[in-house]
Amino acid sequence: MDFRLSDDQQELRRAARDFARAELPVVAAALERDNQPPPRDLIRRYGQMGFLGINVPEALGGLGLGNLDALIVLEEFAKVSSAVAFPIFESMVGPVRAVERFASESLKQRIVPLVCSGKMIVAVAMSEPDAGSALTDLTTRATIDGDQIIINGTKRWCSGGGHSDAYVVYCRLSDDPGAKGIGAVLVEKDAPGLSFGPNEHLMGFRGIPSADLNFDQCRVPIDNLVVPAGGFKRLMEAFDLERCGNATMALGQASGALEDILIYVEERRQFGKQLAEFQAVQLKLAEMQMKVEAARLLIWRAAANAEDGLPSILDSSLGKCFANTIAREVTGDALQLMGAYGYSKEFPMERRFRDSWGWGIAGGAIDIQKVNIAGAMLGRRFDQRR
Incomplete structure (x- = not known):
């Protein structure tokens, strides 16, 4: 059992720390003041520098390193602020990893490389007005209709809601009770039938906007199915x-x-x-x-x-x-x-x-x-x- 970081891990940590400490405090202060997410050019810069998708396979645009490497980098950004670190969090441990592991090959190839390059942000939509800790009580419903999936319901407390490019939406895909009927669907922000509530004003997490997601006969392609019913x-x-x-x-x-x-x-x-x-x-x-x-x-x-x-x-x-x-x-x-x-x-x-x-x-x-x-x-x- 060796508690020491390798030379490569120490160098990765230094690179993340030097960049975060030198360039992000001013950005963090602005995000806190305005309650706006990091600018897209900054997120693309994260991607260019290799800070997104560190533990994502190289074939999907990541660096192919380990989870520990990813968490080492994430901490250095989080030391500056939650807001400047959040895009890194989403790319390495967030819902895009469910897409990478469980979705079809075509959906993986369409979504994951864009996240690793900083050209796309994917958030998760789990909680609902009446389903938080009791997540298996969720009622948002997705129905497969030919080559499309139709979604109805409301999601709440979605970190990234309203400004992310796509959402991994936990929903009920069958009539089976509890967890047995739950799966997940990827919904892109411009999907017909998807609308957003106002930006929430929270005690903290400024710079990580949160908003309701409202699905009214929202339609996405069948290929956007990430996990079918029973995959909870x-x-x-x-x-x-x-x-x-x-x-x-x-x-x-x-x-x-x-x-x-x-x-x-x-x-x-x-x-x-x-x-x-x-x-x-x-x-x-x-x-x-x-x-x-x-x-x-x-x-x-x-x-x-x-x-x-x-x-x-x-x-x-x-x-x-x-x-x-x-x-x-x-x-x-x-x-x-x-x-x-x-x-x-x-x-x-x-x-x-x-x-x-x-x-x-x-x-x-x-x-x-x-x-x-x-x-x-x-x-x-x-x-x-x-």
């Missing part, structure tokens, strides 16, 4: 990788906050000495470091154990649950150490704090991860309806 389990297996990405986005808020606060406590002076000279500050810094390192190791273990396949529900839920939890704690402690400066919108700390709470809700709330963990420990699935 496969979709959730792919989602285990997305959990690792969510955990890394949360970790980035914490590790970025820790890096900034280490600089701050040596620059800031009170009572005639550096803040770093106070023992209470030292103890807090040590606690923050332990939490960040532990979260990172849990996430990396999930990726390593998967051997570049899909991680287990236990490993991914452990990583997500812990990273989501400590991100809130570490960013909160960093904000407190900065005092009024941490609370000010002139500095990124309060943004990290707000985004940290979002990652613990998105992609399966913290308590849902605990249920997953307990189920994996006991070798069973718990039916919350009984």
Whole structure:
């Protein structure tokens, strides 16, 4: 067991860090202010530099590296902000991976290379007004009609809703109850019958617009079927990788906050000495470091154990649950150490704090991860309806 990164991984990490730190803080501040997604020319630049689809096969436009490599890069961008990192998140652990693994060869070839080049953004549409944690209660319905699929229903809390180019829509494709009837369809933004609600105003995640998706006799080609009815389990297996990405986005808020606060406590002076000279500050810094390192190791273990396949529900839920939890704690402690400066919108700390709470809700709330963990420990699935 070797906990050291390879020379190539260290170089990849440095490249991502140098680019993100040098060029993205100003962009992150603008996205936060305007609540707009990253500009398309920046996303295409990500693609040109190889930061999109790092763990996607070369035949589909990626670099063909491993999940761990992808998560290493993602953390460096997330340290700057969730918004500038989100296109990377979507390309490496997001719904496009379900397209890559489960869709027809023609759909893979049409969609995945465009995502890796930065010419297309694909979001996931899972939740509904009455189906969040209870995802198998979803009612959005897709019916196969000859060479087309007709979709009706409403999706809510879609990160990327309204500005992404396509959506992997979880929907009911048969009359079978619960998970048995659920599959997924790719719907492009200009599909007839698809409309969007207004941009949501959330506590955090500014720069990651969210909006309702409304399907009214929406029609897409039959080739856009990603997973047929009965494929919910496969979709959730792919989602285990997305959990690792969510955990890394949360970790980035914490590790970025820790890096900034280490600089701050040596620059800031009170009572005639550096803040770093106070023992209470030292103890807090040590606690923050332990939490960040532990979260990172849990996430990396999930990726390593998967051997570049899909991680287990236990490993991914452990990583997500812990990273989501400590991100809130570490960013909160960093904000407190900065005092009024941490609370000010002139500095990124309060943004990290707000985004940290979002990652613990998105992609399966913290308590849902605990249920997953307990189920994996006991070798069973718990039916919350009984």
